[in-house]
Structures are given as C-alpha cells and as structure tokens.
Amino acid sequence: MTSNDMFWGLLFLFQTAFGTMGNSFLLGLYTIISFTGPRLRHIDLLLFHLAFVNNLVLLSKGIPQTMADLGLSNFLDDVGCKLVLYFHRVARGLSLCTTCFLSGFQAISLSPRSSKLAEIKAKIPKFIVPFCFLCWTFHLMLYWFILLNIKASTRMKNITERDNLIYCSVPIGVSFNVARYVFIFSLLDVLCIGIMLTTSGYMVFFLYRHHQKVQYIHGNNLTSSSSPETRATQTILLLVSMFLSFYSLNSILTLCMRLGKLISWLVHLNVFLAACFPACSPFVLIVSDSQIRKRALTLWDRI
Template sequence: MISMDIALGLFSLFQTGLGVLGNSFLLGLYAITFFLGPRVRSIDLLLTHLALVNDVVLLFKGIPHTMATLGLTNFLDDVGCKLVFYFHKVARDLSLCTTCLLSSFQAMTLSPRSSRWAKLKARVPKCIVPLFLSCWAFCLLKNCMIVLYMKGPMENKNITGGQDFTYCAAVFPVSLGSAITILIVSLPDILCIGIMVGTSGYTVFVLYRHHQRVQYIHGNNLTTSDSTETRATRTILLLVFLFVSFYSLNSILILCIRYVPSYWVIHISAFLASCFPACSSFVLIVRDSHVYKYFLALW
C-alpha cells in the first residue's frame, strides 16, 4: 500500500506540474503579446483568464492532494482547509464560467448576420472585462458557505455525515434545508453546463451547414482547407467537450464519496478534478494556430 501511495503521489505531482507548466506558458505568451506582440483578439482575453484560473485550480487541488498521498495528511489546520477548498472552488467555478463564455462567444462569432446574435458581436469585446468582474464577484460570494462546512484533518475522527478528503473533511448537516441550499447553489453550475451544451450544439449546426454550402459550391471533388476561424471553433468545442465530461464525472464521484467513501474514489475524483486544468493548455498550444503565430512573432 505504501508503494501504491507513492506511485499515486508521483502521478499527481506529474499531472499538477505539467498542467502548471502549460498554463504558465500560455499566460507568459499572452502577457508578452499584450505589450509587444501582434494585435490580440478579444477571445485571447478569455483564454488568458482560463489559463490563470486553471493554474489556481491545480495549485490548490493538486499540491495538497499530492502531499496527502505521500503521507503528509496533517499539514493543514481548520483555517488552512477552509482557505484551500475555498480558493479551489472559486477557481473551479471561474473555469466553468470562462469556458461557458468561450462557448457563447464563439457561437456569436459564427452566427450569420441575419441572426439575433449578430447584433451582439460588436458589443461582446466591450463586455468581457465587466463579465470577468461579475464572475469573480459571484463565485467569491457563492462559495462562502465552504468556511462553515470544511474542517481540518484532526477533526475528521468519529464524524458522521461528512466527506473525507484525506487531508481535510467536510461536514454537512443532515436536514432538508441544507439539501435545498446545496441544490440552489448547484443551479448556476447546471445552467452554465446547459448553456455550453446548447451553444456547442448551435456551433456544430452552423459548421455543418457551412460545410454543406462549401461542398455545393466547390463540388465534392475539391478539398478546401479549414479557415482559421473554423479551426479555432473546433478547438473551443473540444475544450467544452473535455470540461463537460470531466466535470460531470467528477461531480458524480463527489456524491459517491459522501455516501460510499472509498480510497480509490477519492483519488480518481482528484485526478478528474485536475484533468481539464492540466490538459486544456496543451489543447490550445497544439490546436490553436494563433499560439504558433504569437510564438513566432516574438522570436
């Protein structure tokens, strides 16, 4: 069991380190291009914010979990657990909001001029910063209840009705009111997931219709290269798909931890919680042609 803990700890450390490296590379690249590089797109602000909050998710989730897996389970006290889980939840919700904004922004960008969304295209760049501030304020207020439920590891002994996260514990009062409160707090997350699914479906429909028109104009025998906008759209769709998949699976496992505590469920849940923050930066680095342009422009 000791060797298994070490293996899991090293894997968590590798996942966290690789993800922080990728997100930090994007943050540095976008920061330099803001001052020295070519003209920055409005969507780059969203991608920069996504890389920033993903770094925070990895730091406040991956590092404590790695330390706990390697045997350091009592390195946080009651206040430390509250702060670590609070900032992790805030960053996780901000990642959700940013991915939702990315999906909506790209759907507006691809929408035909005759659609209702076309009127919003010119206004969107001016609304990005206010949307960021609104998301930060909402997420900071939404997760205030964490300070009431999170407890230090030393307080996890002989506690019923709680969730064990190895290095911290969450104690939820068993009552109808608390269940309703948790449901109400989860509604914004469900709404964002619904918006992402809806806008992604609309985007796929627009791309499919565009592909059919191109085939009709040029004929089936002529292959046309994808435009930059199409490649960027497919990248955003891939990010949305990854986020929804990992977020849904992790949410299911969090419920399992509460009702059926398991050593492996805790570690798999932590792995899934860090998957999107760790891999999203590399999806952008590999698939987004603008990253290559920015990199080449700097050199």
C-alpha cells in the same frame, strides 16, 4: 505511506506540474503579446482568464493532495483547509463559467450579420472584462459557507460524521442554509452545462453547413483550407467537449461516493478526474489553435 499512496502522490504531482506548465506558458505568452504586439484577439482575453483560473484549480488541489499522499500529514490547520478548499471551489466555478461564456461568445461570433444576434455580436467584446469581474465577485460571495464548515482532518473527532478529503474534512450533517447554497450552485452548474450544450449544438450545425457550402463551391474532389473562424470554432468545440466529458465522469463518481461507502481509491480517482480538464486544456489550445503556435514561434524568433 503505502505503495498505493505513493502511486497517487506521484500521479498528482505529475498532473499538477504538467498542467501548471501548460497554463503558465499561455499566461506568459498572452502577457508578452499584450505588451509587444500584435494585438490580442477578443477571445484571447477569455483564454487568458481560463488559463489563470485553471492554474488556480491545479495549485489549490494538486499541491495539498500530493503532499498528503506522499506522507506529509497534518500540514494544514483549520484556516489552511478553509482557504485551500475555498479558493479551489471558487476557481472551479470560474473555470465552468469561463468555458460557458467562451462557448457562447464563439457561437454568437458565428451568427450572420442579418440575424437577430447581430447587435449582441457587435457589443459582446465589451462585456468580456466586466463579465470576468462579475464572475469573481459572485463566486467569492457564493462559496463563503466553506469558510464556516471546513475543518482539518485531525480536528474531527468522530470519523462517522465527516466526509474525508484526505487532508481536510467536511461535516456531513450540514445546516439548512448550507444545503440551500449547495442547491443554488448546483442549479448554476446545470444552467452553464445547458448553455454549453446548446451553443455547441449550434456550432456543430454551423460547421456542417459550412462544410456543405464548401463542397458545393469547390466540388467533392477539391479541398480548401479552413478559415480562422472555423478553426477557432473547432478548438472551442474540442475544449467544451473535453470539459463536459470530465465534468460528467466527475459528477457520476461523486454521486456514487455519496450514495455508497467512501473508498480511498474513489476519492483519489475523483480528484484526478476533476483536475484533468485544467491540466489538459492548455495543450489542446496550443496544438489546435494555429494563432497561438504562430505567435509563440514569432516570439521565439525575436529572442
């Protein structure tokens, strides 16, 4: 184990522990509130689901990556590699889907009652739980091919015919069926990104109009506190912006790795960037969402 491996191993350990702690805090907070009150907001159900899948992303990638970099080799067999990468891909897809739905949900919630979205606005809270179940079913079925193509690194005899993921390997020469599935979920990623960009643009426009209206009513020299709806919108925009930033960097780096030579530090950096959103998002929510802070303080006072 080199000093470089030690550095990356400790970095992944800190990132995984840091992110898991934040997501677990949100999961515990929402669970306690659901049993003791007050009543959860509709958006809290999506935030609970986001925290859960983000925890799964961190644990399924951070733990094996940390163990490999800290010198524990050959700790996963073929079955272990298949399961770890399968659940990581499923959780990553669910994180993207949930963030997309969160952005769309908030954009529809902002729409005026007189708009064409008024009917959808009234019904969309009923679709949150079915949406989560549908997403789980869809992604569990979509990534089945991973269970057929992933192998432990020690089982790959020819190093030139694999894409090394430090502790597992993926054959580069994939079949047509696998390539077709990769193309399908790439299109789904593009669709979700497009929805997030569109809804984010709408929310930015809404906040700008709201700011102009407040200035007109109160005058340029007076300020008014933001409404809960506005603060929630700003929080979702921050989450979506952070997701898109890390996703873009991760995608660009992945493309560079595919087109060029596979370098160890690029693999590590790519893994680190992919885990940045799951690790940072709970703390963005805790800091920017006043409702979460108030509920946490209320529960603390009760204790």
